[in-house]
Amino acid sequence: MKRIADSTVRRLSLYLRFLEDFEQRGLETISSDELAQRGGTTSAQVRKDLSFFGSFGKRGLGYSVPELSRRIREIIGLGREWRVIIVGAGKIGAALAQYQGFAQRGFHIVAVYDSSPEKIGRSWNSQTIRDIRQLEHDTAREKPDIAVLTVPSEAAQAMLDRIVKAGIKAVLNFAPVQLQAPPDVTVKSVNMAMELEGLSFALTNRD
Amino acid sequence: MKRIADSTVRRLSLYLRFLEDFEQRGLETISSDELAQRGGTTSAQVRKDLSFFGSFGKRGLGYSVPELSRRIREIIGLGREWRVIIVGAGKIGAALAQYQGFAQRGFHIVAVYDSSPEKIGRSWNSQTIRDIRQLEHDTAREKPDIAVLTVPSEAAQAMLDRIVKAGIKAVLNFAPVQLQAPPDVTVKSVNMAMELEGLSFALTNRD
């Protein structure tokens, strides 16, 4: 299969959200143009995005909402449950563990880790915080798919190395640092500091 | 000035982080190649990024760490204090309000708002949570520069409209929805759901 651009995958996520909305309202079909307007893009872009994966529409009519919804879910891989661990039980970790949006889309938190003795053992939103030293042992047995990394910046790279060595192939990083990982491991970063600086730049450099 | 790509600004943020690190260690000069390796890019990319804003290096030598550091801070607009409000005192809002990285880079939280009567009036990390109904009134007086939007998805667009009408020109959105704003208002979104789905896609579609 041809390599798919990151931006394409992001838009598919977006389309799916709209489709689920339409689905709930009982709409049967939708055109590329309607999807485009909602998503702030163009109809050609929508059709091109979908065309990488097949021909899901009916000419002269548009797309079947339930079918397209199903196909996109399939493409993104939302048909199954993903097993997620959270590494770092700080403020952000806490917010994430309690975030309902995860479970709704099939991302199931199976463990939370920390290194601080005061936190280990404490119960936390139906999870007991585990000792980070158990990471390798647990991972071998429980085979999580995704690790969410919410440790301090200084510790992030070392912890990522452990996660990679433990065999996890997908990481969502919240530390504001650039991480190095082997090519078979996908790392996505959420970097608020960088976004804020982007706003600072926009405010500073406008006509 | 020519329009600067988003990716360029993000890399400048990244370079700045490395430069601050080098500065602390007392290093005097750095080459584009060293910056590139740290940032996972190429030396040509680094030089091109900087060239949009001027010629800061010395041929045959590299860049002065303190000078380049200063110049990038100036470019991004980190020379001043930015006044930030947080709209929505939920879990994410809480994590952000206590996040030290903000203040360190000159983003100063001047107010926190919520609509829930149980939350309003409660003290919170040296801020008292204010009634969202005060938003317009306060904004007229206190002139915040940036609003961080951490309200539920359903409320996000309506709240953004209020924020825009109140005259704020930069918004950092945490709701997993596509927001519409006039072109003179910059909106950046942090969308964990989308990043997670990107990981799901990567795990699903690999050889």
Place this chain on the structure above:
DNA sequence: ACATGTGAACTGCTTCACAGCG
């Protein structure tokens, strides 16, 4: 000799425009 700064070449994403099909 060495590393910057920058036009030129390249790569890849987006937009166009229209043939194809219901």
Place this chain on the structure above:
DNA sequence: CGCTGTGAAGCAGTTCACATGT
């Protein structure tokens, strides 16, 4: 006729390669 699907054109961001300055 309307809307999809898609090659071709256009555009933007990245990489190359070398002239330039120290």
